[in-house]
Amino acid sequence: MPELPEVEVTRRSFADRIQSARIVDLRMGKPLRWPLGVTPLSLQGRHVVGVRRRGKYLLLDLDEGLLLLHLGMSGSLNFAPVQPEAGPHDHMDLVTDKGVLRLHDPRRFGAVVWAPSERAVKAQKLLGHLGVEPLDGGFEVHAFALALKKRQSAIKQVLLAGDIVVAVGNIYASEVLFMAGIRPTTQAARLSKPRVARLHAAIVQVLTRAVQQGGSTLKDFVSAEGRTGYFQLEAAVYGRAGAPCRVCATPIRSLLQGQRTTFYCPTCQKP
DNA sequence: CCATATACCTGGCAGC
DNA sequence: TGCTGCCAGGTATATG
Numbered sequence: 001m002p003e004l005p006e007v008e009v010t011r012r013s014f015a016d017r018i019q020s021a022r023i024v025d026l027r028m029g030k031p032l033r034w035p036l037g038v039t040p041l042s043l044q045g046r047h048v049v050g051v052r053r054r055g056k057y058l059l060l061d062l063d064e065g066l067l068l069l070h071l072g073m074s075g076s077l078n079f080a081p082v083q084p085e086a087g088p089h090d091h092m093d094l095v096t097d098k099g100v101l102r103l104h105d106p107r108r109f110g111a112v113v114w115a116p117s118e119r120a121v122k123a124q125k126l127l128g129h130l131g132v133e134p135l136d137g138g139f140e141v142h143a144f145a146l147a148l149k150k151r152q153s154a155i156k157q158v159l160l161a162g163d164i165v166v167a168v169g170n171i172y173a174s175e176v177l178f179m180a181g182i183r184p185t186t187q188a189a190r191l192s193k194p195r196v197a198r199l200h201a202a203i204v205q206v207l208t209r210a211v212q213q214g215g216s217t218l219k220d221f222v223s224a225e226g227r228t229g230y231f232q233l234e235a236a237v238y239g240r241a242g243a244p245c246r247v248c249a250t251p252i253r254s255l256l257q258g259q260r261t262t263f264y265c266p267t268c269q270k271p
Numbered sequence: 272c273c274a275t276a277t278a279c280c281t282g283g284c285a286g287c
Numbered sequence: 288t289g290c291t292g293c294c295a296g297g298t299a300t301a302t303g
Contacts, residue, residue, distance in 0.1 A: 033279075072279095072280095073280090074280090074281075074282090089281085105280095106280080106281050106282065107279085107280045107281050107282085108279080108280055108281080109279065109280070150273090151273085151274095152273080152274080153273085153274060153275085157274090157275090161274095219282095219283090258274095258275065258276080259275090259276075259277085
């Protein structure tokens with residue numbers, strides 16, 4: 001579910017409301033991707049200092065240590081003054097004096113991990129080799145082009161790998177390549193400088209627009225205040241195999257790349 | 272170092 | 288109606 005826009009929309013939907021909240025309790029449900037790494041009891045009395053995003057991870061900074069949250073494929077957060085009794089897929093309740101932050105995650109690919117510091121997070125090899133943030137101003141065309149020159153695999157898979165630029169997932173990789181007019185199977189290293197520049201601009205534009213639209217709700221994404229996203233309504237190619245291209249009416253095609261489905265327009269996107 | 276495959280887990284849906 | 292197989296927004300890890 002959650003790529004950069006969904007994670008960012010989620011962050012914005014509760015960051016201010018949980019700011020300075022005091023942790024009363026932490027209740028964990030079924031096991032997630034990794035163990036919490038600390039006893040929930042020891043978090044009682046800590047305060048939430050801020051909520052940041054790094055790639056698709058959310059970082060809850062506490063006055064001592066931090067909680068690292070990941071939504072996996074099917075996760076969503078909800079922040080409300082009071083939560084009803086937890087259902088079978090609610091696996092974390094962070095109870096604070098300002099409200100309860102609940103993680104709902106049917107597939108349990110998500111994670112909640114405590115670390116004493118960001119240095120410790122890296123030591124646990126969690127936020128290992130993440131690339132640059134595409135919307136932070138540190139995303140430079142020239143460095144992007146240089147990095148792509150070193151990669152022989154298909155551009156779609158290089159974008160998904162996230163070690164050059166983070167947080168572009170399976171939906172937005174297809175969308176970004178459509179906007180840039182680039183065939184997803186094109187070898188990254190073979191892209192000309194002007195085409196890399198178009199791709200760079202497309203990444204920034206598509207992700208910015210998707211955040212504005214509240215993310216994409218394909219199935220069940222909702223922000224922490226329960227809002228669905230609208231970007232999927234304007235998706236050019238994702239999920240539209242067989243449907244006419246919105247630009248040239250050629251039927252959109254799909255293919256498998258590294259076990260993930262890719263969508264593209266064979267006319268608008270050149271190898 | 273690089274590239275690709277695999278595992279994790281559950282629910283929804285098409286097809287029989 | 289009920290079963291089976293396949294698909295789904297991610298990513299650390301193993302393997303070549």
